[in-house]
Amino acid sequence: MRTLLLALTVMLGAGCAAPVSTVGTPVTGFVRVDQVGYTPEETKNVYLLSAADPGDRPFTVVDEAGKTVLTGRTGTSTGPWNDGFHSVRVLDVSAVRTPGGYRVLVDGIAPSPVFRVASAADLFGPQVAANVRFFQAQRDGADVVPSVLGRRPSHLNDSEAMVYATPAYDEDELHDERLTPSGGPVDVAGGWFDAGDFLKFTHTAAYSAAVLLIAQRDSRAGGPELAAETGHGMAWLDKMWDDRTGTLYAQVGIGAGNDEVRPTDHDVWRLPEADEAPGADPMLARRPVFRAAEPGQPISPNLAGKVAAAFALAAQTDTGETAHRALDKAAKVYALASRQPTDELTTAYPHAFYPEDSWQDDLEFAATELALAGRALDDPRTPGWIQDAQHWAAEYLASDVRGTLGVGDVSALAHADLIPLVTGTQVTRDDLVRDLARQLEDGRTRSDKDPFRAGASYVEFDSVPHTFGLAITAELYHRVTGQHTYDAFATRQRNWVLGANAWGSSFVIGAGSVFPRCPEHQVANLTGEVLTGAAVNGPNKADKFTEPNRFPAMRQCAVADFARFDGQGARYVDAVGAWQSVEPADDFTATALLYFALAAVGHS
Numbered sequence: 384m385r386t387l388l389l390a391l392t393v394m395l396g397a398g399c400a401a402p403v404s405t406v407g408t409p410v411t412g413f414v415r416v417d418q419v420g421y422t423p424e425e426t427k428n429v430y431l432l433s434a435a436d437p438g439d440r441p442f443t444v445v446d447e448a449g450k451t452v453l454t455g456r457t458g459t460s461t462g463p464w465n466d467g468f469h470s471v472r473v474l475d476v477s478a479v480r481t482p483g484g485y486r487v488l489v490d491g492i493a494p495s496p497v498f499r500v501a502s503a504a505d506l507f508g509p510q511v512a513a514n515v516r517f518f519q520a521q522r523d524g525a526d527v528v529p530s531v532l533g534r535r536p537s538h539l540n541d542s543e544a545m546v547y548a549t550p551a552y553d554e555d556e557l558h559d560e561r562l563t564p565s566g567g568p569v570d571v572a573g574g575w576f577d578a579g580d581f582l583k584f585t586h587t588a589a590y591s592a593a594v595l596l597i598a599q600r601d602s603r604a605g606g607p608e609l610a611a612e613t614g615h616g617m618a619w620l621d622k623m624w625d626d627r628t629g630t631l632y633a634q635v636g637i638g639a640g641n642d643e644v645r646p647t648d649h650d651v652w653r654l655p656e657a658d659e660a661p662g663a664d665p666m667l668a669r670r671p672v673f674r675a676a677e678p679g680q681p682i683s684p685n686l687a688g689k690v691a692a693a694f695a696l697a698a699q700t701d702t703g704e705t706a707h708r709a710l711d712k713a714a715k716v717y718a719l720a721s722r723q724p725t726d727e728l729t730t731a732y733p734h735a736f737y738p739e740d741s742w743q744d745d746l747e748f749a750a751t752e753l754a755l756a757g758r759a760l761d762d763p764r765t766p767g768w769i770q771d772a773q774h775w776a777a778e779y780l781a782s783d784v785r786g787t788l789g790v791g792d793v794s795a796l797a798h799a800d801l802i803p804l805v806t807g808t809q810v811t812r813d814d815l816v817r818d819l820a821r822q823l824e825d826g827r828t829r830s831d832k833d834p835f836r837a838g839a840s841y842v843e844f845d846s847v848p849h850t851f852g853l854a855i856t857a858e859l860y861h862r863v864t865g866q867h868t869y870d871a872f873a874t875r876q877r878n879w880v881l882g883a884n885a886w887g888s889s890f891v892i893g894a895g896s897v898f899p900r901c902p903e904h905q906v907a908n909l910t911g912e913v914l915t916g917a918a919v920n921g922p923n924k925a926d927k928f929t930e931p932n933r934f935p936a937m938r939q940c941a942v943a944d945f946a947r948f949d950g951q952g953a954r955y956v957d958a959v960g961a962w963q964s965v966e967p968a969d970d971f972t973a974t975a976l977l978y979f980a981l982a983a984v985g986h987s
Contacts, residue, residue, distance in 0.1 A: 411435065412468070412492045415835070418882035418895025420499030420506050422985070423480040425874050428473050429487055429495065430835055430883055431457055432948075436470040440489060444476050447484045447497075457489075461834040464885055465950030471834035496882065496896045504604075507983035511604040513893055513916030514976035518595075518612045520906065520914060521969060523583065523655065524573035526615065532912045537655035538581070540669055541572040541635060547671040552733035555639045562637075562644060562671055571635050571672055574619030578968040579904035581655050582648050583635040585623045585675065586730045586737060589689035590790045591973035592616035593748075596696035597796065598980035605980060610700075617697050617709075620690060624712060629719060631682050631690065633675040634732055637666075652934035654909055675729050679719070683729035687720035688745025689793070695752035699759060710756045714764065717749045737791075741784040744794035747775035751801040772801050773809040780810065780818055787822045788852030789845055790970040795822060795852070799859040819860045823869050826853040826876070833951075835884050836875040841953045844963075847890045847921035848971040850880045851978045858981040877978070880921070886948045886955045890921040891975055892967070901940045901959045903966035908938050908959050917967035918975040922953040931960035 412433030421427040431437065437457055444453040458473040479485055479500055487495040499506065519528040524541065527534040546566035551558040574583045575591070595613045599605060623632045640647040646664055658667040676682045694713035698706045730737035750772035757765035779785065779794055786792035798815040805812045826838030839849035857873035860866070881889045882897065889895035892902060893915035907914040942958045949955065956964045 412437070412470075412489075413887055414474070414487045414489060414492060414495035415883045415885070415887050416487065416495045416498040417878040418496050418498060418889050418897065419510065419877075420501055421874075422503050422506065423482070423500055425477075426871050427475070427477045427479065427500075428836075428875065428878065428883070429476055429498075430461075431470075431472045431474055431489060431492065432464060432468050432885060432887075433470045433472070433492065434468055436460065437472065437489070437492075442474055442487055442489045444479055444485050444487055452481070452485065453479050461836070464834050465948070467947055468885075468950070496887070503985035504983050507979040508604050510891070510894060510916075510979040511598070511602075511976055511983060512608065513891075514918075514972050514979065515605060515608045515612050515916065517892075517914065517916035517918075517967065517972050518575060518591075518616075518969070520917075521575040522573075522615060523576055523581070524619075526573060532906050532914070533910050534906070535654075535656045538635075538658060538670065539572060540659055542570045543568040544571050544635065544670060544672045546632070547673060549673055550637070550732050552639065552735070555733045555735045557639055557641045557644060557733075560641075560643055565674075567672065569622075569625070569632065569672060571619075571622050571632060573615070573622065574635075575616060575969055576655070579902065579962070579966045580638065580648050581636060581658070581905070582638050582731075583619070584731045584737070585620065585631065585633050585690060586686055586739075587790060587968070587970045588616060588623075589620060589686070589693045590793070591969040592620060593689060593693040593696050593752075593793075594796075594973040594977045596693065596700055598977045600696065600700055602980040602984045604983040605976075613697070613700070617693065620693055621712070624690065624694075624716060625678070626712060626715065629679040629715065630677075631675040631687070631716065631719075632672050633686065633729060634673045636670040637673075637732070638736065639733055652905055652909075652936040654906060673732055676719075681721035682716070682719045683726075683742070684720040684722065684724055685728045685739055685742040685745045686730065687716050688742065688747075688749040691717035691720070691749035692745070692752045692793075695749065695756045698756035699752070706756070706760060710753070710760055710762060713749070713753055713756070717746075717753060720746060720749070722746075739791040741779070741782065741786060741792050741794075743775050743779035743782055744792055744797055747772055747779055747801065748793045748797035750775060751797050751804065754804055755800060769804050769806060770809075772797070773805060773807050776801055776815060777810040780814060785818070785821070787825060787839075787849060788856050789848050789974065795819060795856040795859055799863055802863045816860070816864060819856055819863070820868075822856050823853065823860060823872065827869070827872050830872065830875065835879055837879045837884065838872065838876050841922035842924040842951070844923060844927075845920060845971070846923065847880055847918055848968075848974045850876045850921075851918070851971075851974045855974065855978045855981060858978070877982070884922075885950060886922070886945045888945070888955065888957070890919050892917045892919070897943075899957050899965045901942050901957055901961075901965065903932065903959055903962040908940075909936070911938065911940075914967060916972065918971040919965045919967050920971065921964060922955040923963045925949065925952055925954040927963045928954055928956060928961065931956075931958070932962055933960055
C-alpha cells in the first residue's frame with residue numbers, strides 16, 4: 384500500500400496523471416515553477432506548458448488558504464516544446480512578494496506545485512544543509528555518519544592498500560591483461576565515494592573540497608557541519624599526497640576491467656561494507672591504488688592544480704600551524720605540476736570517466752589560491768604566485784578550450800579570486816571580467832532560444848551542474864563588478880534546475896515536491912532511504928539511454944513516467960539504472976552547494 388501511495392503521489396506531482404483542474408475542464412497543460420521558491424524582490428517567471436497555444440488567457444495566484452493574491456494574463460510565447468506540447472508561455476508572478484506558499488491556477492491547466500516566497504537565507508540555507516548531508520552519505524572509511532542512510536564503516540582495508548602500475552585504456556576498455564603491483568602499502572582510507580558507486584578519485588575530490596571550502600570561506604551558510612565535511616575531504620586528500628616522496632595518488636578502486644581483471648567496482652550492486660565481509664572477492668576487499676605520476680615526477684597540471692588549490696583554500700580557512708602546513712603542501716603539489724603536458728590529462732582511469740581538455744585554468748586557480756593564502760600568512764613567495772596566476776590566466780584566455788564552470792573548467796572561480804590581486808600587464812582586470820561575461824553570454828545566448836530559458840545544453844552530460852555553474856558565475860560577476868547585468872539570468876537558471884522545466888521536476892533530491900525518487904545510488908537504493916541533497920545529471924541526449932544498468936540486487940521502485948515531456952532531443956528518466964539522468968555525483972552536488980551558499984547570502 385505504501386508503495387502504491389508513493390507511486391500515485393509522484394505521478395501526480397510530476398504531471399503524469401491529470402490532477403483535478405480548477406473548473407473541472409479537461410487538463411491541457413501544466414504550470415512549471417521553481418519548487419524551492421523565489422525571494423520577494425526578484426523577477427518570478429513561471430512557465431505554462433500546454434498542448435495548444437492558449438493565447439491571451441487569465442491566470443490566478445492563490446495563497447495556502449486559497450485566497451487570490453494576484454491575477455494576470457499569459458505572457459510571451461517562448462515557442463513549442465515537443466509534438467504533444469506545442470506552446471510554452473511565460474507567466475510573470477513577480478508582484479507576489481509577501482512571504483508564504485502559493486499556487487498558480489489557469490483554467491483547464493493542472494494547478495502548479497506550491498512555490499514559496501521567502502528570504503534568500505530561508506530558501507537556500509536549508510539547501511546547503513541538505514547538500515552537506517549528501518556528502519555525509521558519501522563518506523568512506525571508519526568515520527561515517529550512521530544517522531545518514533544507516534551508513535556503516537566501509538573499506539577499512541584501504542588503510543593498507545597496494546599500489547599498482549597505471550592501467551592502459553582505450554576509451555573504457557582495459558588493455559592490460561592483469562594489474563601490475565608497483566608499491567605499497569599506503570593508507571588511503573576515508574574520503575568520499577565519487578558518485579553512486581564506491582570509487583574514490585582525487586580529481587573530483589579535490590574539485591569538490593575546493594568548492595566546499597570557497598562556500599565555507601565566502602558565506603555564512605553551512606556552519607560547523609560544512610566545516611566538518613571540508614575537513615573530512617581534506618584529510619583524505621592529505622593521504623593521497625605523499626609529502627615525503629612527492630607522490631600524488633589518483634584513484635582508489637577500479638571501475639572498468641576485463642575478463643582477467645574482475646570484478647570491478649561497477650560489476651556488483653551491494654552495500655559498501657559488503658566488500659570486506661567474509662567471503663568477499665579479493666578484488667573488492669583489497670582495492671588497488673593508482674598513482675598520478677611516478678614519485679617526484681611532473682603531475683598532470685589539471686590534477687595538480689585542483690589539488691594545490693584545495694590545499695591553499697584549506698590554508699585560508701585553517702589557522703596557525705595547520706594553515707602553514709596546508710600552504711606548504713599546496714606549494715609542493717603546484718611545483719610538480721607539468722607546465723607543458725603532452726599526453727592525455729589525468730582525471731580518472733579510464734580518462735573517459737571524466738574527460739577534460741583544459742588545464743591552464745587549474746594552474747591559474749592554484750596560483751591564485753596560493754597567493755591569497757600566502758598574503759594572509761605573510762609568505763614571501765606571494766608575489767611570485769600572483770605573477771604565476773596572471774600568466775596562467777593569460778594562457779587560458781589565449782587557449783581554444785575555454786568553457787564554463789564545472790569540474791572540467793574552474794576558470795570562473797580562478798578569475799573571481801584573481802581580479803583583486805591583478806598588478807601587472809600580462810592580464811588586466813577587464814580581461815578577466817570580460818571572460819566571466821563571455822561564459823555568461825554563451826549561456827544567455829542558448830537561454831534566449833530555449834522555451835524554458837535553460838542556459839546549459841540538456842543534450843550533453845552534466846546539464847544540471849553546468850546550469851548551477853552558470854548561476855554561480857553570474858553571482859561572481861556581480862560580486863566583482865557590482866553590476867546586476869546577469870542577476871535575472873542566474874535566477875532563471877536556478878528556476879530551471881529546481882522545477883521550472885518541461886519535466887516539472889527538481890533535479891536536486893529533496894528540493895521541492897517533485898524530485899528524483901529512484902537515483903542510481905547503491906546505498907540509497909538498497910536501504911530505501913531518500914538521498915537528500917544530491918544533485919543528479921538531469922536530462923540527457925535521448926540516444927544515450929540505450930544501456931541502463933541492471934543488476935539482480937537492484938531494488939525497483941515506483942517511478943513517474945516523464946516520457947511525454949521529453950523533447951528537443953532530450954530525455955529524462957527517473958529510474959534506478961538510468962545513470963544517464965539520475966546518478967548523483969560529488970562534483971554535481973558541490974557545485975549546487977556553492978550556488979546555494981552564495982545565493983543564501985544575497986546581494987543588493
